[in-house]
Amino acid sequence: MNLADRLHTAAARLGGRAVLTLDEAQLTYGTLDELSARLAGLLRCRGIGPGDRVAIMLPNVPEFGVVYYGVLRAGAVVVPLDPLLKRREIAAYLGDCRARLLIAWHAFAETAEAGAAGTDCFFVVPGEFRRLLRGVAAEHEVADMEHDDTAVIHYTSGTTGRPKGIELTHANLGGNAATVARMHALGVDDVVLGALPLYHTFGQTCSLNATVHAGARLTLLGRFDPGRALEVIRRDGVTVFQGVPTMFIALLDHPGASDMSMLRVCASGGAALPLDVLRAYETRFGCEIVEGYGLSETSPVAATNRGGAHRRAGSIGWPIRGVEMKIVGDDGRELPAGEIGEIVVRGPNVMKGYWNDPAATAEVIRDGWFHTGDLGRVDGDGYFFLVDRRRDVIIRGGYTVYPREVEEVLYEHPAVRQAAVFGVPHPGLGEEIEAVVALRAPVTCEELRDFVRERVAAYKYPRHVSFVDELPMSPTGKILKRALPRLRAGTYG
Template identity: 55%
Template sequence: MTNLASNLVATAGRVPDKVGIKLDQIEVTWSGLHRAAAKVAGQLRAAGIEQGDRVTLILPNVPAYPVAFYGVLLAGGIVVPMNPLLKAGEIEYYYEDSGAKLSFVWPDFAEEAHKAAAQTGTRVVVCGPMGPADGELPDADPILEAADRADDDTAVILYTSGTTGKPKGAELTHFNLHRNAQVSASEIMQMSEDDVIMGCLPLFHVFGLTCGLNTAVQRGCTLTLIPRFDPAKAIEVIGRDHVTIFQGVPTMYAAILNHPDGDGADTSSLRTCVSGGSAMPAQVMRAFEEKFHCQILEGYGLSETSPVASFNMPDAPTKPGTIGRAIPGCEMKLVDLDGNDTPPGDIGEIAIRGENIMKGYWNRPEATATAIPDGWFRSGDLATVDEDGYFTIVDRKKDMIIRGGLNVYPREVEEVLYTHPDVLEAAVVGVPDELMGEEVAAAVALRPGSTTTVEEIQQYVKDRIAAYKYPRHIWRVDELPKGPTGKILRREVRPSA
């Protein structure tokens, strides 16, 4: 196996007439997906895209996503998935940093993409449900066979923010993604061709990409998509399409559990549910399993680990509240600040090595060396491990907020707040939220004499960053708590009553 797209070629040859991708009344067979992706690959080549060139995807969960994704890979390009909710300034950074030559964009997001492309020269290609709209790319012969790529060639660049600085692109190789999907399919979800996967996780996120799309392509089962998560729609699709495997973040499980449509729903087909992104409350897990008669398996991973690193496995005892044990082909341990193994029972930082670890951060050798100083990737997450090898997260990357399974980094939101002329000081923190797990909140100190309202500040931020990032709660303070050096202490910021 070299090119990840070889899996699509093989599956299309093995089960050509089986429905692979579904979106309500739209059904795409595996041979149909292969033909559509091959057409895109040929068009990309005719448009001047060469092996190793970067192509971004700004698409929701529609069939055009797998068509474009595998089309880029068939042509030997590198895919850069992007959150469709990003604004022009954010898109421009991704285009510039990745050096993207071309961007596949859904019509709803074309305006922001065009604004960004005007600064970078990236070619914007507007898509319909099944791929590029007519006339967007030149006609060309399809490329049916995957371009020859090495196992350690980069297949995907996934941008992930640190708590400081700009987002960094994690380079995931063809082998990283192939093996992680293979282990996820066989060891965790025990998939067969007969399975139907619920595709409500965004495909631009590594969890949905690997565990949803890439596993379905490998196994030849069906992925039924929802463009944007809605609990009522998810419940409807589970019954309609006889979904056997549900993949989600804890907020999705809570939303389905608490939705009135769930009471009379036909969920008899559900067998296995997998959860990641953040810790699932034990009571939500128990109630969901009892109500819908299925098993929830909780695990852990990061963009840099393709993503799956550990899981509670179906054939071993599950321990609710833990992230399970390291998956095959991956090792996990706990280390102290100096990189030494921590004594049994102590809290340490999760360090990971194995087949799933990224090649490095795109064009950032220093950041790569910091993250993987000795062959072990430093996750930034603190945990304990028991005598059976089950890990339990006790804290996570400093200051990061996980809102509905999506990471929000306070520094990025603060930087936007600080561009407002009346904001003197700002601190962004996470506050507990029943639906989202955590909500984004901000304390601001305004310039003396300012008449700006918190509602105006909220709208100002909302206009400049993705909708999931802007603060839902903002309150005024005279000044923010600071340490001896004058550094604002986020940990001491308390929401106003």
């Protein structure tokens, strides 16, 4: 099997229908299939074949699809990189995977070339790119790959140490995309908002690959801006919006946001969605958000809520078809319902392993179960709940505090737009609780501290609250707690 077969099959029946659009730019299924075949031909001319690594550093543009499926079509391995990486980071990733070629967007040519340091580079320039490919013989045959052959190497963000290359197979990605398309009942009349970065596994599987699998259309956003997103949703008749919590929060705060009941599916992932945001979308916008859960190592979807009567607010739902999940203690034994432990996952979505790092692979995949490092619980009906990341848990004076619980309370305050809670060293208690908040309306540190103190146990409320204009975000929209400034404008209470 080859993930690129999905595009080839879709093109045979939907050749003239649009698959990728960005404002006025458009690619039909037939054109995308043909251009990707020519890209595969170009790679073959350069001596690149099955198993070779090709890094791609492209923003959310239709050309991403051409390069992505072209590399896969040739049997090579896609190594997607954030276009905003710096020279040193590019050099580290390319050196680690021993890439044969770097295909980068023209606007990042200088940085990409400096980071490539010996790796061959190819730059995508709109207009010129198509003219170049027209002069290349198309490689119409899709390389025959085994289901466990590596299709993509995703590099971790490095928030937990040295970045590792996550090897995802054709079966991992193809199966996960098919499951997403089936769960959301995607069809040829659907328009998916491409707000998630395509270089990340969430955007790649749930937006690009699931759209192609279903024969739908993906309308792209170069970068997420709430006003621009609303414009595209209305202009293009978007029916499916997949995003991270910060995107949903930004839309909620935008003055132009109103009825969005035209959205058939709203799916949130990447981080926990505050319950107040979920409720606000129902009451103000008339649309329901379903939460999912997964990691890059799980392709990425491992579990999701279902819509309607099957949804349980605040839950990540239950595992997707073919996937098992359970909660285990430190000894690896399964815990009873209600107890908090580590979430472990087993199934066809779990990665092949970390690239050239068997020790790191053995550390997280034990007895066939992938250990996520996330803490959760499961209720008596089988619904799973994400509690927090194990590394984020705060131990204050011997008491365990889960930051997400405190953040949920902060989000209940009408003045709070974004919130992050974390532990800071304390000589007597081990750790003290701190909150950094971005506001939508004026409020004092003391008022917020008192608001939380009234709603949680005495050892849980933040003794210090700092204000910032915006919380630092990763390129995929996650709040970067490690980058939070330790502002100490207030006093401990």
